[in-house]
Amino acid sequence: MDEFLNNIQENRKIKTESEVRMMAPLVLAYVGDAIFEVFIRNYLVKEMNASVHQYHKRATRYVRAKSQAEVVHALETELTEAEWTIVKRGRNQKSATVPKNANLADYRYATGFEALLGYLFYIGEYSRLSLLMNRAVEIINNGMDV
Template sequence: MEDFLEKLQENQSKKVQEVRAIPPLVLAYIGDAIFEVYVRNHLITQTKMLVGAYHRDAIGYVKAQSQATIVRTLEAELSEEEWRVIKKGRNQKPATVPKNADLMDYKYATGFEALIGYLFYMGKTERLMEVMSRSMEILDKR
């Protein structure tokens, strides 16, 4: 586990040009995992329920439609740099689209996940936490 944590710290200290060279879908791949863990922790710290219920509720937060809602709601709060990352992720051609997701929602969700990955690798932990916290506020109001 210590090796894993050391690797995370190494990855977060990448230079700006190294992070900008990471393909958007790779940023989205790690962003998806980070957001999933954040959502699970959010649910566990907010409520007490069975694991199956946690899983069901987590799906409601991480599905493409929810992430697209986050992006559309946060748009005015994002910097130009953050919006650029979202657009790069959004504009990638997906290999597949989940059967229960609208294509545009899926693209915006990919952009959102790319932003999460980007903030993580840039070491912008405070901003990463702000974005994810705001995301929970947006989705909890539904």
């Protein structure tokens, strides 16, 4: 855990870019999902004073597949070619399950978004990661009926 936190604190790569490109897109999405979840929880705690139940209900609006798919489509022109390639690799992976409340296309684009977040995390692009997650919040907030 100390090495993990030190890498982040010192803005160091956790893995080389070539190592990260060799990782399975679903592994990147697995980590990206966790990163975005923590980011959203922290954002909500900073933005509002609520019960855990209210935080959870609000968080699901940000982390659901439909919202993440909308984010990917809105960000497409802002992503680099390399970033879009990661999104497509994540999107094209076959998953064993699909959540019952998501359509397949949204779920696949959400997986692509999460893979991108995992990729940026592992290569140490923390400022880009932060920028894209903040943009995701803006995009979702603009489309959300609060």
